[in-house]
Structures are given as structure tokens and as C-alpha cells.
Amino acid sequence: MKNIGCRVVSDFKRPAKELVELFRDKQVANIDDCMNRTAAVMYDINPYNGSDVLGTAFTIKVPAGDNLMVHKAMDMIKPGDVVVIAAGGETERAILGELMITYMRSKGAAGILVDGCIRDASAISNMDIPVFAKGTSPNGPYKNGPGEINTIVCFGGQVVHPGDIVVGDRDGIIFIKPEDAEELAKDVIAVQEKEAKIMEGIVTKGIYPRPWVDQKLEEINCEIG
Template identity: 35%
Template structure:
């Protein structure tokens, strides 16, 4: 029986310069300046992410039933080059929502990567393919294809809300979600924090790192 896939309008793509600026910022910096809550906990890099690499791309959001990837296949057709498919699988790990075939197709279509709040499979193959893949877990058990689902809608990834067109920043530490309406603000704050942290690294090397704040924040009581 044919199922319904609700498809919302696509959002405008962000300026390439904005994405390029995010690729110079760790996910931890982005999360820190965004009130330390934008990180999608439990969703980690499983393939295609080098230690010194940061991926930044607009999200194509997908909501599907746990363990079912029918609408994920449609997302592969709807996604534009440079976008990142972001799948809300509700964190269920009993069925893989995709594997080597779908990731190969995503790379062929020049997508930026895939984020799955759920499980994937074919890890060895995914590492050979090289497309960035973030997921909550791994299982060899395959998906159902019963539908229904929804595309370019609001989803939740690791407990963080994500709208279509929001910017995904991913690296070896995980994934941060930047609302597209605040992207210019967040990138400036993260750049400033990166510069401040670099100054602290230099202070450590010169034995001049200011630690006086610790005594004000913490009272130590010695135990005898």
C-alpha cells in the first residue's frame, strides 16, 4: 500500500562563506557559545571524519518511524548537493536505518554527510566510502520500509531541536545544531571564543595562566 510522505518547502541555502567559517570552529566551541546545550548527545562520528576535520552543512530533516527507512530513501532524492541529511529515528538502535548502499548513493549525489539519531550498519564499508556519517549506534539488523514519514520538518537529534536548513557542525567530538536564524551571531561568538582559548593556550605555555578565579568559585576544606 502506498504511504504518504509529507514534504515541506525547502529553505534557502546559506552563504558558502558562512559555512566556511564554521568549518574552522570545533563543535565544542559552537556548543559553548550557544548556552552549552546545542550538542546532540549520543550522536557520534562513525565514518568519514578525520581528527582535524569540521563539517558544516545545512540540514535536510527527516522524521521516520523507529527502524523504518522508506522516507529516508525519499530524502536522498530531495536533498540538494552540499546538504546534510538529518534523520530523527528517536534514538532506537534495534534496526539500522541505512548502510553502505545508501551512503554510497548520498556521496554520489554530492551530499555533505548524514546524521542519524538511530543506528547504521556496514561500518567497515562506510569508512571506505568516506562520507561523514554520525549516528547513535550500530546494528547489523536491517530496516523496514513501511513508512510513513515527513521531510523538511522540525525534528529532534539527541534531544536537540533541528529545523530544515539549520546548520549542522560536526567533528570527532560529535554534532552541534545551529538555528539558521542565529547562524551569523553564533559564528561570531564562536570565533571570539576560539581566539580567547588560543590566548589561554599561549598563557599556559608561558606559565602565566590566571587561576585566581578558582579560589573565588570553590572553597577547599582540608580533611584530617
């Protein structure tokens, strides 16, 4: 008999490192533009130490205010994994803090993302492992379960599969399916090159051509006096 909602998947297929590295130094905003501007997580999940994140999604689903499955998962992390903790957006209790994050870092975690709260914020702000969370709370978590490890989760309004590529910066977080990575990376590079030319025109010539603005105004029959 299946125990629905309480499951540990021991391992999953991780994308080739070369695919992940395609998004090194790529801005989340540009990536999102190339994904129809609908792929970023909710605005209220923010970085706590200013570090950008890049790696492979290792997913954990927990009940509100409980971290039993996070403790189980810590020993399963592989180098390059970004720990994605789907905590349902609950902010009453912290899911983890300095001790657990330090241990995850020692296991090679490339980042920690929490759709919920952390604690020990002062210590975390000085860590060199990226940590993103919805907020902080000194209230500690329960350890009762249930929960899931390495299953499909909803994080900050986005569906995340184990093995998705994770990119995060001060603008937000985005998840990329490995099969979309190569084509998407090319699109992002094209956007960056286009924006660089626009910026050069603004800085050197004081121009920013946008013919589409007047075209749109004409399309909607805007009165211009």
C-alpha cells in the same frame, strides 16, 4: 484532510553558503560554549569515519526501524545538504548502509547523521563522506512508513529545522539557526583567540591564571586549611 505524521515538503530555504562557511574549522565545543553549553546533541551519536561535518540540515523523520522516507528523500538531496535522520534513538535495526550512503554522496550530500543505527560499518569507515550514528546493527529496516521529510524534528535531544547549519566533529554535533550565525561566529572566534593565549601561557611560561576559582570558593564559604 491532513495526514498527520506522513508528509513530504519538497523544498526549503537554505542559508547562504557564506554563512555556513563561517563555521569551517570551528570546534563544536567552542560553539557550544557560546550557546550557553546546552546546544549539542546527546553524547552517544558518534562519527564512524572520523570526518568532520559542515552543511545545511535536510531533515527526515522515520518510525523506529523504517527507512521508506529516507529512500524518498535521497532523490531530493542538494549539494551541501547534511541528511539529518531522526530515528527516535532506536537501535534494533539499521536505517541505512553502504549503498544508500554512496548514492547520497553522489547527490552531493555533505554528511549523514542518524539518531539510530547504520550497517556496513567497515565500508563506511573508509568513506570520505562524514557519517554519524548512534550505533550499528546488521538488522535491515522495514519500508512501510509513515514519516516526514523537511519538517521540524528532534534529533539527539535537540530541535532541528530544515536549513539549520550543521557542525560536527569528534566531540559531537550542533545545529545553528542561520539568523544567529554571524554573531555566533564572531563569539566563537573570540573564544578561540582567548584559548590560544591561554595555551601559549601554559606552554611557554607554565602558567594558567584562573582567579575566578578562589573567588568562587570564597563565595561559597569554603574552608581552606
